[in-house]
Amino acid sequence: MATPRGGTVAHGADPGDIDEGRDAYRPGGFHPVYVEDVYADKYKILNKIGYGVYSTVWLVKDLTKLDDDEHKFLALKVLSAESYNVDKPIFEREILTHLRDGDRRQLGYKYVCHLVDDFEHQGPNGTHVCLVFELMGETLRTFGAWFKESIFHIKPDNIFVKFRDRPLIESGYLVNVPIPQQDRAEERYTPVQAIPLRRYYFGESDSTRVSEFDIARADWGVSSWATQHLTERIQPVALRAPEVLIEAPWDKTVDWWNLGALLLELYCAVRMFDGRVPPDGHYELKEHVAEIVDLFGPFPKVLLEKGNQDLVRSIFDDEGKPKDTPPGTGPPLASEGYMPGLSQEARDEFASFLKAMMKINPAERPSIEDLLSHPWVGLRFRTL
Template sequence: MAPTGTDDHHAPVAPEKDPSPEHAAAHGDGTAETSRDQTGIKDIEEGSRAYRPGGFHPVYIGDVYASRYKILNKIGYGAYSTVWLVRDLSKPDDDEHKFRALKVLSAEAYSPDKPIFEREILTHLRDGDRRQLGYRYVCHLVDDFEHNGPNGTHVCLVFELMGETLRSFGAWFKESMIPYPVMRRFAIQLLLALDFAHEHNVIHTDIKPDNIFVKFRDPSLIESKYLASVPVPQQNKAEERYSPIPSRPLRYFYFNEEDSRRVVEFDIALGDWGVSSWITHHLTERIQPVALRAPEVLIGAPWDQSTDLWNLGALLLELYRAVRMFDGRVPPDGHYEVKQHIAEIVDLFGPFPKELLEKGNQEIVKDIFDEDGKPRGFQPLGRV
């Protein structure tokens, strides 16, 4: 589908090219990428090396999981999972929820040396207070089960389908910028989602464009457009080594032309809770995308749910105007340095409070800060 729009900046227009992310998050927001592994074999997306004991599970079109979910096509992949469009065979043909997203985690994702809380947190959020406004802006777990395969036991998570992530959504608009009325709506919904999570003792810790999903506007397009026009990859179950197949994302098949003129009515959901933490029990102390890290995380101080709000605040500018608030890059090669990142924060918001510095890792604090709460040798950066 190639939605069209008017000259109104609020209407989506077809992008010049598909702005695929470096890798897709859950529910598929990427297109095929190719590389060559050390053996010279041409790989697709996650690469054939991911299919090893403890790694990814080989999934084939037509497979049925949990006696219920039939694999239709691959719609995404990530560092620890592949994501598939499935038909829920327990649903009648006229049920709009008959199609779901199945996320198959690597066998090692839940291994003793890599504990994560994703399934437990998703179950907790799904069973939370539905009366809270933020409940509807979380990408909820529909079902979960375990599947035994040649590479181990895999946790499988079933989700409601989403259209695309905000990593690519901006490309529907002129100059790749999400218009203000839409961005304002999304920002409110994200705040409501975080409020809901925090009220339920959960911290997301990884808020980035890849993890924010635009909801389906017209589920009928899955059958009438996607399945009717998107090619199904050919696979050979007799192959000695599993061959990954390219993702076929749902990006062009979740809203119609009428919806394209009412984009201010679109909704989002906060997803990918794979590295989320409990407020009272952290998965790790090193959290957040590097350029979006909160000050307390940068200096090794204790952190709580407020870090999600910093993360979101820094992200909004990037989503709205395609400009990063902070990046921490230094010349001549543009590599990242914590001191530069801190200098950018000080330049915009002023010195770090003494009370915060006292709580941080003192090796970091003494190495970077002067007695005024600024990086040693700090000079105003003159940024607008």
């Protein structure tokens, strides 16, 4: 599955991933960070644990915390100087502040990796916004490798597994992981390899207790406000809402569609759409549209009129279906093919919920309150 523009390969990155490259360290680009540096007079750099299009991420120790404080280790995200100094800056700091200062009683509050601190740092390449977070474990991108029966097809880099055994940072990671050797006198900064915290956030004996792990949503670097957009091409390709696919205006209800596709994959380990065609499995928009129509019906004219008309005319017929494409032969949504291992009653209820939130016409998608009153959601709460 393709990744959204500019995501961060954070704590859970594969150890073999290449670094961000020297060219990222230029005026307006990344800040050269060295182990042992201290930021904001309190955050001491220990090692690099991630990087992305807009930032590098570092394991730090809060020097104001006592040695026995389990929260003395944190993650410091250093954004590129241009992130907040261009015509269309990212909104990460503002969105994180909004989430952190929200109602802590909301059900989803504890499932967000919240901002601990933020500040600005002046360096040779400009002024860098720095974000400090509670330290997370690895992301679902690599977490599934611990359990052979678990498969995650989604874009899982932004869903973190929370720490269970914090002392392993000091007794394991800081003991066994090599500290990068850096030359402060070098004329041009050399990036160091990111070594994530994988293996050092829970004991190996805990790997069988998957159901007891908590997760948190993180990395809001490419997020947008409903009324102020960083970019119009949002969401991982296979999770894109119909209005995004046809380049029509979108609002917050794109998240309804995105969530529906994610739920099926998280709950049943089945991918709803991928848009791939033989023989080489490359992505085609027309195939993606056909998959959507097969499950949820034709695109309504009122939506197609708002899209890119050149694109719409090239793909759709007068009935809102993809041109010259035979009717789908795939199973219905509430089938064993999409929802293996569930009773027919459970499949029907789950499919009803997905069809309610994944209306092709965004104007027909229900409110959050209506979705929360759906029987399938009620069943999930009763089993928690």
